[in-house]
Each structure stands twice: as structure tokens, then as C-alpha cells.
Amino acid sequence: MANMIPSHRTVVKDGAVICLTLLAVGVSYGSLSHQAGLHLWQTAFLAALAYGGAAEILFVGTLGASGSPVAAVLGGVLVNSRNLAYGMNVGTIAPRGWRIVAGAHLVNDETTAFSRTGASSEQRWRRFSVFGVVMLASWISGAVAGQMVADLTDTDAFGVDAAFPVILIAMVLPDLRRQPTLLAALAAVVVSVSATPFVPSGLTAVCALVVLLPWALSTRRSA
Template sequence: MAAEQTAPPEIRPETGGKPDAAVVRDALGVGVAVGLSGFAFGVTSAGSGLGLLQTCALSLLVFTGASQFALVGALAAGGNPFTAAAGAFFLGTRNAFYGLRLSQLLALPRALRPLAAQWVIDETTAVTLAQPTRRAARIGFTVTGLTLYVLWNLTTLAGALGAQALGDTDAWGLDAASPAVFLALLAPMLKSSTERITAALAVVLVLAMLPVLPAGAPVLVAALAAPVVLFLKGRSTPGETGADAGARTHAAAPGASEGIGNSAKGQAR
């Protein structure tokens, strides 16, 4: 019987999985589509006052779009560099949780894990988790990460050089690129009503704090939206009330009555 044991439920056996070509095709599609948006970051970063080397270093070392846009956006608004970096850090902490999940699925050698950690972002996580086998997961993660990392850095360089050639980016309205691209990256992630409510509350908090806090600080206050929504959601569904219990008992009544009736018939026989 030991020989018939199957793989863990999250990774099915390697036989009958998704063809490698299909995995590569899907991974390339995600990597190319998202990687091209690095151009917007390059333009925005250069327009916020960062130099060419600083802009490219952010994409090479940070490599998480939302955090990068948050950082340069806060700096462009005149925020303190430390406050801007704190906001970017909090946005990037989600990647640590992604890494915990991907480490189980990919089971990479220890020597490769520090290198692979650089590619743990939203897109690589989504492609990896969609695969049926460990082999497909590794291919999806590698192709998505490599494609996205190369394209993101190349387009960042192109965007920064283009912004320098344009001169005053504010005259072209390119200061709107940062919030626009940030919203474009964020919107597809808001799938449940709880997530949408949290995002809406975060926007309200930011708008309320803009007149009273220094630039870069409102995004830190917006982080309070998540625990507030979770607290209110927990208060609205505090376990099972008497009404809930009554409703559930009423819903189960037909089956319960039938069971009691059958038991009585059996005893009568």
C-alpha cells in the first residue's frame, strides 16, 4: 500500500499534467504584458526628480511595481524619503507571505532560494499557483520571473531616458502616470466585497489625511483600513446568534422530522 501513496493535494503527480509549451506560453504572456509597464515607472521616477541610476537601481533591487510607484509618488509630492520608504515597505510585505506558500510548492534547493526570492511578486505567484504539477509550477515561476524582470528593467531604462529627453515631464501631464498605473495594477486584485470596501476606506483615509499630514504619511494611515474592516466584519457576524440558530434549525427541520418519523416507524415495527 505504501507504493500507492499519492503526492500532496496541492501538487498532483507529474503524469497527465499541463504541457510545458502551454505553461511557457501563459507565463510569457503575463511577463510581457506586465513587463512593458516598467516604461511608465521609468517616466514617473525620472519626473519625480530621481536620477537615471537611482531609477534603474529601484527596478533592479526592489522589483515590485506597487512599492516602486508608491515610493516615487511620495517623493514627487515632497514627502520625506524615510516616510516614502516606509510606505513602500508595507506594500511589499505581502511578498513575504507569497514566499511562504511558494517555498512549499516549488521546493527549490536551498542555494537557489535567495535568488528566487527576488522574483516572488504578484504575477509570478499567480502563474505558479495555477499550475497542476510541481514541474509546471517551476517552469511557470521561472519563465514569468525571468521575462518580467528583464522587460521591467529594460522598459524602466527606456522610460527614464525618454523622460530626460522630454525635459519637464509635468508639462506633459506625466505626473498622472504613477497613480494611473498603480490603480491599474491594484484594480484586478479587488475581487471580493470586503477587498473593495477596504480599498474605498483606504482612499477616504488618504484624502482626509492629505491636508494635515506630510507627504508620504497618508499612505501609512491608509493601512489602518484593513484591520478596521476586519473588525467591523467580525462584529457584524459574531458567531451564531439565537436568530441564526433558529433559522438553521428551521431549515433542517424537514430532514430532522423525517428522521424522527422513520425512527418512530422502526420502533412501531
């Protein structure tokens, strides 16, 4: 198990790569936000408040397609509901008190996966919280930059939206060596792919959360 824990240098390098990628995705979001008619302060405020990536992009995309603000908000909330599963994981390492409330805002795909590289609960929490703050700063910075250069470049041409799935797979590969985790992941893939023709883009990951129900029921019975 010890050889599966990355060194401090590797953790810092991986964190830097993820933050740079998030910065680039933030530029795309800022550009879409500008096209949807949002002002710079609105783009930055939404990035800081929602901090979900896909939720903000769905929100401004809906507005840009002349959708109603209510539909945009509900879509963003639904996409971000996947964080409920991540919160269950982070909640096991979070200290009690105000820090768990502040940490709830930092829960997302990347911070949860990054925290799992720690050797102890304390180390995992430190990596989660520090990385979460740095990621938030990168996301907001990218959003502001994208808003400012929206008229100068076509951010869709970069294809940076494909980077995060690759990064997340690389980060959780050690966990997939455990058979129960691997089986749950494969089941989630089957559910997600099967739901693709029937649900809007971005919601297949939410549908995949149903694979957690057997685990939740078994945990409740054992308690």
C-alpha cells in the same frame, strides 16, 4: 482538475502578454522616476532591487511630491509586505538551498499566480522561476525606456496601471472555483474596500491580509 491546467502554448502566450504589460508599466515608473529627479542608473537599480512595481512607484511618487526619503522607503516596504502571503505559497514548492533564497526576490503577485498553472510542484517552481527572471528583465527594461523618453510622452495617458488587476483576476479564476478560496477572496475584497477611505492608496491590499489569520491559526493548532 486536468482540464483546468493550461497547455504549454497557452502558458507561453499568457506569459508574453503579462511581460509586455509589465514593460509598459515600467515605462510609467521610469517616467515618474525621471520627474522625481532620479538618474538613469538609480531608476534601474531601484527596479532591480525592489522589484515590486507598486513599491517603486510609491517611492518615486513620494520623492516627487517632496516627501522625505525615509517616508518613501517605509511606504515601499509596507506596500511590499503583501509579498509575505505570496511567500507562504511559493515556499511550499521551492527547493531547499540557495534557490529558495534567490527565488524569494522573485516573489510578487504575478509570479505567484503564474506558478499556480503548473500540474506538479516541480513544474510550478519552473514556471515561477523562469517567469520571474523574464519579468524582472521586462520591468528593468521598461524602467530604463521610461526614463529615456520621459520628456517626450505623457505615460499617464495610457492608463496601463489598470491592466494588472484584470490580468491577475483572469489568472486566479480557476482557484476561485474552490469554496474556501472563494470565501477568503470575497472576505479580502470586503476588507480592502472598507479600508479604502482610511488608509493611503496602495495599502488596502496589505489590510486584506488579515483574512489569512484564521487560516494561519488553524494550521498552527493542527500542527
